[in-house]
Amino acid sequence: MSLSIKGTLKKKLDIEQGTSKSGNEWKSQSFILNTGEQYNPDICFKLFGDEKIKLIENLNEGEEISVMFNLYSREWNDKWYTSADAWKIEKTDSNSQDFEIIDESEIPVFENNQTEEDDLPF
Template identity: 45%
Template sequence: MANELTISGRIVSVLPLQTGTSKSGHDWQKQEYILDTGGQFPRKVCFSLFGDYLTKFPLQVGNDVTVSIDIESREWNSKWYTEVRAWNVTYASQQPQLQAQAPQPAPSAPPQPQPAPQKQAADNLPF
């Protein structure tokens, strides 16, 4: 069994809807989205929603999401094509809080000095 792959970020572009008819005569539709991962080294990833997933997970530019994906590569005419297909979307407003908020100090309490962050040796790596 493969590990579940997820990617998080903000939808920055919605590409045109693609439609067609399969060899067996069934209509299909596919929508591609560009997700920006943000952070110190942001990446843009194109992923697609196919068929009923389009109505199940409506996405718009500006949505912050975590997307569960499958990655598949296929060969055609001696060239390889890779597709990132989403099968589940969690909107940022639906994600559980990862960290409880710390209680705020009383207004009369003096601010506590914060220690300077220690740099890790890995912080200066370019990747």
């Protein structure tokens, strides 16, 4: 499942690292995104591996970002845990608009010069 959400980078958490059972080194970093919603506005995302951690290196807390992520759940000891794994982060312009402003002089004007009557009821 791939999803996307916009918000403000609230906090970058410390990088965690360790060694897997198979002896491989790993790194991960979590960050908090504030969506601005009234209820439960903060979401914790996880970045796993050096490549993903680099996505957030040059971002500062308070910047507007868009996060593409996957949700997944897993069971452990009869309990379920859900994770939000970020795989792409883009800095967004807080001054950008989701719509285009059109100059009214560019809108064509159509005049109704119809003098003949039609038999439509409206």
